[in-house]
Amino acid sequence: MVGSAQTPSPDSSNNQSGLLLIISGPSGVGKTTITHKVKDATNGRFSVSMTTRAPAAGDREGEDYHFVDQMTFNKTRDAGELLEWAEVYPGCSYGTPRQPVEQAVASGELMILEIDVEGAIQVKKQMEHAYAMFVLPPNENVLLERLRARARDDEAAIARRFAKAKAEINKAWDCGIYDDFIVNRDLNRAVDEAVALVQTRLSA
Numbered sequence: 001m002v003g004s005a006q007t008p009s010p011d012s013s014n015n016q017s018g019l020l021l022i023i024s025g026p027s028g029v030g031k032t033t034i035t036h037k038v039k040d041a042t043n044g045r046f047s048v049s050m051t052t053r054a055p056a057a058g059d060r061e062g063e064d065y066h067f068v069d070q071m072t073f074n075k076t077r078d079a080g081e082l083l084e085w086a087e088v089y090p091g092c093s094y095g096t097p098r099q100p101v102e103q104a105v106a107s108g109e110l111m112i113l114e115i116d117v118e119g120a121i122q123v124k125k126q127m128e129h130a131y132a133m134f135v136l137p138p139n140e141n142v143l144l145e146r147l148r149a150r151a152r153d154d155e156a157a158i159a160r161r162f163a164k165a166k167a168e169i170n171k172a173w174d175c176g177i178y179d180d181f182i183v184n185r186d187l188n189r190a191v192d193e194a195v196a197l198v199q200t201r202l203s204a
């Protein structure tokens with residue numbers, strides 16, 4: 001299921017020196033590592049998403065996510081307080097609280113959203129100057145091996161994640177909203193490339 005875009009507010013995605021950075025990519029591609037390195041190298045800040053998924057071991061409320069029930073999520077969404085939202089997995093909705101993002105960008109900060117393609121499309125509709133980056137695996141076999149190597153899931157769950165990852169990659173190419181695609185062949189190189197691209201945007 002796809003979240004519908006909220007009422008557009010004025011585009012504040014690159015007011016002053018602030019920048020809204022969207023990083024997407026399929027699960028298992030190394031996106032979270034790249035995102036954290038970009039944040040550290042650029043003094044950026046993460047948006048804390050709201051989600052209805054259950055906290056996993058090690059998840060910190062208010063730092064990794066705001067964990068809420070479906071009713072709270074729906075109320076927040078219906079009040080227009082989410083910049084974007086999507087049902088990323090069946091029964092698990094995720095959304096970006098609008099106000100912290102708008103405030104950070106308006107005061108000149110770099111705000112980083114690690115969100116899926118549906119969410120990224122909604123953000124770009126409202127904030128056309130947002131800079132969107134998509135992290136790709138070198139090929140499908142590498143992605144499948146990385147999903148297996150995480151040893152989190154059984155083979156059926158790995159197959160589901162793999163199918164979803166391939167669909168996410170196709171959607172990212174087709175939707176036309178991504179400014180840059182980074183191929184994660186070698187993690188250090190992918191990080192260097194991502195950091196350099198973001199720094200170029202920040203100094204533009």
Ligand code: 5GP
Nearest residue numbers: 049050085086088094095096114115116119
């Ligand atoms: P996880 O449950 O593994 O932390 O996240 C699953 C996926 O949800 C990630 O790949 C991430 O891109 C996506 N996601 C996390 N937060 C948001 C959000 O606020 N909005 C959207 N659209 N996707 C999100």
